Amino acid sequence: MDPLDGIAAFARVVDSGSFSTAADRLGLSKSAVSAHVQRLEERLGIRLLNRTTRRLSMTEAGAAYYRHCARILAEAEAAEREASALQREPRGTLRISAPDSFGWMHVAPAVPEFLRRYPELSVDIALSPAHVSLVDEGLDLAIRIGVLEDSPLVVRKLAPSRLVACAAPAYLDKHGMPREPGDLAKHNCLCTSLLPWGDEWRLAGKIGEARVAVGGSFRSNNAEMLRVAALDGIGIALLPTWAVAEPLRTGALRRVLDAWEPPASTIYAVYPSNRLMSMKVRAFVDHLARCIGRTPYWDEGL
Known part of the structure; x- marks a missing residue:
């Protein structure tokens, strides 16, 4: 059993004063809530609640344990709200790696407008000619040019590199x-x-x-x-x-040699694979793609 299940069940029973009301709030059956609390008591080796047909009350140990449970659940709910807010509106710090020359010439100019659009975001760009590990370096996103190695990273093509x-x-x-x-x-x-x-x-x-x-x-x-x-x-x-x-x-x-041109390369955005793509990553990749354009702005007129 997940310890948090027992903690949530116990705290809701105390808050509502009954197993039935706690079951409604948690979306569980009354018997499931009772089982969660019973397993929690067995794991702790103490009785948390005094149960009678007419009255439900906390034991002395239960009251002390409840104070900790209430704090844990409040912090968990706050964490959920914060994570949900990050998905609704980009905020926090976006950490990006980009090739030094391309990053300086074409990624950096796209940042000011992005920050004006999302004032609760900050951007941290590390420029490097080498491909760095996103996970090891704590990065959210990397811009890469050329052939990509097989990896679990999600890849989005941004533009050709002629x-x-x-x-x-x-x-x-x-x-x-x-x-x-x-x-x-x-x-x-x-x-x-x-x-x-x-x-x-x-x-x-x-x-x-x-x-x-x-x-x-x-x-x-x-x-x-x-x-x-x-x-x-x-x-x-x-x-x-x-x-x-x-x-x-x-x-x-x-x-030189207008009739001859080397094979084109590709500019990519890569980011860690996860089921719910970070809103701040999605927002920046979309913004950079718009800035570059369907036909890259630097190739216009060439």
Whole structure:
């Protein structure tokens, strides 16, 4: 028997003064309530109630035990009300993990409006290039890009993450524009561990896929650092459009090999699997999806 069942039955009997009324409040039969109280007494090894055909009263031990039971039930009911309120209206702290560059450029700008909409919420964002454990780190939600490992996490697709090869006009004026994928081997290519293929760039065109081993004088696992290096004319970078959309629109960067594009990746929201999804998680994922748009806003006009 769950000890709380006996505690609830005993407290309700005391509150109402009868087994029948307590049974009605608990939605149980009178015999079930009586059995709960009897098992509680047997487990404790004491008599809690004096029962006669005309009168029901607490023993001295029962009165002392009741004070503790009443406090336990009050706290349990308060916990239920608080949990129910969290499901009705987002509140508390939402803990998020996001990739450093994407989090800074596209998750952080979505937060102010979200906080204005839900003033009883606070947001704690940890930026990291690595996939961290949501359970171990006490996180509610993570934004991830790329191939996901099999896990019990719930996954929601937010947007595609397109990749483009690009370089500054100054670099291309000095070193020339690559005409086909194989030409990349002759250029200073900015390498990164962010790509699943390492230093072998893969590009798809009308005639199939091309794979080119590249190398260069600069390497980083951070998209913003690679973008800055490309803008400074160091070399050719292979970067997601969410990182270089603005310099591509202004002409600060130019696309290289327009007819060739690497396979797109995907941006996901992942969160622990449970029967009742936290309202604060649902609210933020929906909000971020609206901010990004059906077609990602950074890809508009590209």
